[in-house]
Amino acid sequence: DAKTTQPPSMDCAEGRAANLPCNHSTISGNEYVYWYRQIHSQGPQYIIHGLKNNETNEMASLIITEDRKSSTLILPHATLRDTAVYYCIVRPANSNSGYALNFGKGTSLLVTP
């Protein structure tokens, strides 16, 4: 059963911000929201994760709604190299066992010149 819902595809012009939405309405209190991306046939690449506060790093920003039922990944200035499948994943942060990432369908982002 899918815990997240993402649009299957999105387009973005190079240099513009890419805003990728994710719905996770059944998220539990101890679950983090993780974002990964996979450039064609390469290993999934970690982007960012958060619990309830907005987060920013050198790659992206993560905006989580106050009720935590949805989030948005923002790539502030998309480049052609950002073309990839983006996965939004919820995952417990319990340190007692290695909870794996369960990949859903993701959003295929195409950045165009």
Add this chain to the structure above:
Amino acid sequence: AAGVIQSPRHLIKEKRETATLKCYPIPRHDTVYWYQQGPGQDPQFLISFYEKMQSDKGSIPDRFSAQQFSDYHSELNMSSLELGDSALYFCASSLLGIVYGNTIYFGEGSWLTVV
């Protein structure tokens, strides 16, 4: 920074043969995960190990087995290979015990082609 190392990167086997994939986690990481990604599919979790013990199990076929060794490297053994086992196999690693999540990092994958 050191990443997850997988070997071999490419492997071709015939049906009913056996294949072994190796994974060397990021130094000091104690947990490894194995994923399978078929053509046009999303990565599917197979199995994970923490401190050399199986910690979680996904959709791993009975023909597959894996283990984690004392140096934390892991091997995925696949027997009686079928054409449908042709896929990209990813290994990933993480360090448990970190309070703010335990981010999982992936290797570049091993391509298995069964002919």
